Amino acid sequence: MSSSSPRPYVIYRPPPGCGFWSNFSCVLQGLDYADRSGLVPVIDMERNPTLYNEDEPVDGVMNAWEYYFHQPGFLSLGEALTQDPLDNGGLIAGRFTTESPPVIPPLDLLARGRGLVEKYIRLKPDIRDRVDAIIPLGAGGDILGVHVRGTDMRKHRPPLHPAPNTAETYLEQAILLDQEFSYRKIFLACDEVETVALFRSQFRERLLTIPAHRTAMAHIDMPREAGFKWLFERDRDRHRYLLGLEVLLDALLLSRCGHLACGASNVSRGAMYFAPESQVVHSVPPLWLCPKDEGPSVGRSYLVGNPPLARQASARTLQGQMNELYDLLEHTEKCRIDAFLNWAATNMALAEANEKLLRLQNVHQEKALLLKKIEALREQVNDQKAMIETLKGRLSTLINRWTRFGWNLMPWKKPSWRKQPFK
Template identity: 60%
Template sequence: MSSSSQRPYIIYRPSPGWGFWSNFSCVLQGLDHADRHGLIPVIDMERHPTRYNEDEPVDGVTNAWEYYFHQPSSLTLAEALDRQPLDNAGDVTGPFSGNYHVVVPPPEVLVRGRELVRKYVRLKPDILAKLDAFTSGNTSKDMLGVHVRGTDMRKKRPPYHPIPSTPETYLEQARLLDQDFGYSRVFLACDEQETLTLFHEHFGDRLLTLPAHRSTMDQLDDPVDWDYKWLFDGKRHQHRYLLGLEVLLDALLLSRCGHLACGASNVSQAAMYFAAESQIVHPITPLWMCPSVDEASVGKAYMADAPSLSRTPSAAVLRGQIKELHQLLEYAENGRAAAQQNNPEVRHHIEAVASINRESIQLREKIAKLQREKSQLLAKLEKLQGRLQVQAETIKMLKSRISILINRWTRLGWGLMPWSKPSWRKQPFK
């Protein structure tokens, strides 16, 4: 795409996109291109709606970007479309949209992201008012922000996305950091009700959270629901808009914390783009990264480059991580088996192998039966041979006795008869 000075540049992601901050990272990628080429960026989430778009306008606005932000320039989308704009053709690849797998973006990406946010990202006044109501408009240097990514990333485990550590790991790291730094408050951003309960039991009144839609782990369906109906099909008024508002405020509040404990997520990365350079990040190492079921493992290579936990975990937390990894292994094995069975060619081979296995089992059973029959026949043959030997010895004995008896009768006959012995009869009959 050729650049042209001061021409509008339409930035969009092919519908429906994914999460709120995943969409934002794609916008950031477009802003970077526009800024480098002297173009006027305009975000289009109207003709290319996201999962957060409502069927009806929100405060008279149909462009989901403008639910929460002003356009980056003074141009509206309608005005930009009248000025023969360029656009990104839906291409959102680049360093900002491709870093969802790391805890902290590379330094050059983080610095550039903060420049773009300060230059182009303008929050609506009502968003700023909600944010300031929680932090009085200032960065709370003595507040710890904790972002715990759960729900689908833990249970559904999308391929090529980091698997978050257990909520107990996040809690223990937060507790150990609190012992070292003595935070006045702990702000928790999470999407699971169980995690909120876990943190509240430990931090009590010091825990700060925003009222938001949170799921429970048993609400997630199996098999994987890639349409995210469990999340977006809520019953409250303007539910999709509110989902975006809640995760936006979560990230912005995380950005105002002096310390941030987080894993690999677009939410925590967005907080870093909005945060001051003085914010200290404490990594919560992911457990693994799942490949697609038909691809080779990438987890070992991913973990080799992953940052270590800020504080040494306890044995109990490590046992929980091992349990989670066991569940992950079971999930991966079941997913691979399901993928193979759903592939016609693979299914044909599986059925052929199964048929061969069945025939092999039948053949082994026949061989075993023949071997048993052979053993029985050999035993009978050995028994018959023994009986034949006994009978042969009996016959030999009888022949000897008969010979002796005939010989004796012959001698007796010659002795009693008056005739003489013939000349040819030299010896008794044998």
């Protein structure tokens, strides 16, 4: 690399990342920095794999970004690594990666995202061809795109994620908008089997969907701690790659629609970054924003920052929203009682630990006293040893002197074998 060449900038998210469009928002964050800093961006989803990485190469590549896109800077990851690159250090915080995005991004952020997509995001030709075959570029002005987010967002209510509106609310909004604008087609992007059936019953042959893996709500009834096993652990060949492809196609097709009805989701936000400025977005706001487990309630302040429902909801739909809120309240109460029970169990364990610690402290104190006694006894023994040595010396001297005295008095008692006094 010559001294005048821009330096590579490696963009990655710490493994295993998260959803496809959540990962994409992190890429946008890195592209924004690279673009402002005059660096050449390179996406690393090989050394830092995502949930969508397969164990074997897909179309000859192991970098999950390159399953679907070309590198943005015409520089491969391998080439970049030989040119003393900078990297983002796995940092994902920024305007593009906010934890609780509104339904519609701020206009300046939306414009910036569209600029970055136009400049850096290069789709693989076969993926663009698949999108063109369903909704050709410029042919979706009279199509309504609807994105309904469900599954884990409804079941698990992850912290700082919106609690999405009901599928019935989305359907009613689509019906009202269709009555007003007379759409030719309705394109539905969703992750629940039940939602497709609901929309199909209303729009029938006018409904467009892509063949994709979708989940029945009953199949994700597992704790949040289990992660995405319900989604990613399937027997389908190249299942992880296909999950990424399907959600990418959904968002790209939503971006081709003249109108978009959506809630707060990285999927719909990604679609907006690919869409032209002419796209009209109709808000289907979430019902609430789930707080952090240890944090205060933030739902009310979050909803204030979002646009209201695009069209007035019916009493029946409002009742369905109330029922969803009741479920959310019940979920919260269950979490509260779980926390209370855990707190009680923790307190008991803490009390037991304190008792053990106290016993150990007592043992330690007894041990310390015993060690002091042993040390005192050792000192006494040493004193006694010193005294014995002294007495032995005195006794030897006394015997020696007595022997000499005795020999002088009674020389006839001196043994013939003794040459000198006893020492």
